[in-house]
Amino acid sequence: MKKLITAIDFSKCSLHALEYSINLANTVEADVEMVWIDTHHDSDSDLTVVNRELRMEIKKQFEELIERYSGNLKTGELNFKIRKGKVYQEVANQAKYDDASMIIAGSHGVSGYEKFWIGSNAYRIVSSAPCPVITIRLDYAFRPEINRIILPIDSTLETRQKVPYTVRLAKFFNSTINIIGVYSSSVKAIQRKVDQYAEQTALFIHQHGIKVEMDIIEAENITNAIINHAEKTDSDLISIMTEQETSPANLLLGPYAQQMINNSTIPVLTTQAREIQKITSGF
Numbered sequence: 001m002k003k004l005i006t007a008i009d010f011s012k013c014s015l016h017a018l019e020y021s022i023n024l025a026n027t028v029e030a031d032v033e034m035v036w037i038d039t040h041h042d043s044d045s046d047l048t049v050v051n052r053e054l055r056m057e058i059k060k061q062f063e064e065l066i067e068r069y070s071g072n073l074k075t076g077e078l079n080f081k082i083r084k085g086k087v088y089q090e091v092a093n094q095a096k097y098d099d100a101s102m103i104i105a106g107s108h109g110v111s112g113y114e115k116f117w118i119g120s121n122a123y124r125i126v127s128s129a130p131c132p133v134i135t136i137r138l139d140y141a142f143r144p145e146i147n148r149i150i151l152p153i154d155s156t157l158e159t160r161q162k163v164p165y166t167v168r169l170a171k172f173f174n175s176t177i178n179i180i181g182v183y184s185s186s187v188k189a190i191q192r193k194v195d196q197y198a199e200q201t202a203l204f205i206h207q208h209g210i211k212v213e214m215d216i217i218e219a220e221n222i223t224n225a226i227i228n229h230a231e232k233t234d235s236d237l238i239s240i241m242t243e244q245e246t247s248p249a250n251l252l253l254g255p256y257a258q259q260m261i262n263n264s265t266i267p268v269l270t271t272q273a274r275e276i277q278k279i280t281s282g283f
Helices: 012-028 045-072 087-098 118-128 157-173 188-207 222-232 255-263 276-280
Strands: 003-007 031-038 078-084 102-106 133-136 148-153 176-182 211-217 237-242 268-272
Touching (some): 003 012, 012 133, 078 087, 087 102, 087 118, 118 133, 118 255, 148 188, 157 237, 176 222, 237 255
Parallel strands (some): 003 031, 031 078, 102 133
16 A cells, blocks of 8 residues: 555544554555644734644644654554644545545544544544545454455445455455445345345455355344444454435445444545546555
8 A cells, every 4th residue: 555644633533643644554554644734714914823723733743643653653654734624524535635545534433523523523534535445433442463354345346446456455465354234225135135145245256365154134224234243253344335326226325335334443544436447546
């Protein structure tokens, strides 16, 4: 990987995301860039002075983080960038500018902390990002290894676009990928399509030398069922997708992705629906 972007607002959750980023970077041999967004509007000279002082303070805090964490980064570099504008737009813009392989952001879940911007912007960052995003909650005690990845597969064409990126990440950690066939309907034709996509995915993963397991989930609340399965199987990551357009069968897209990001106690890797070539270009 080239570079991992970490959204920082200096809350405990964003620093937890930074620690996760460094751990990930050590395995994939990437640089880590911390990004803070100045959301203030300086319309007169007094506010300009305040903003200048604020940025000086932010720069000082970043320098302290680099001193504290750079020794934990084995091969890559730890640096920072200060941008101005809307949080989710500027995090995405920095990722585009750097051709980043991934963004890591803290997620406070449903409750959130209004004092900081990470929690309220986590899903917007995911929706705007030009690359895959991992969201992680403060209460998740991650391990150095990603041993097990949950990979839900539904009946939509887009569902398999996350597979190449997930496989490449799994190769770095020698992970097991647990495919979850998601029955979002009782219609047998739709269920057969899920089975077909899941089997194709399993073959693709197996051909790349990754250990694969397969299960089927049929539940009223698919999101909760997947999270419960991930917790029961002691999994380290859930890989899903999101996009703007949704249909009744797209239980892992749109608002369901938001539910997963908000409710999952386990880190969530989210990939935008687009051409597979673009998804894999970061590796």
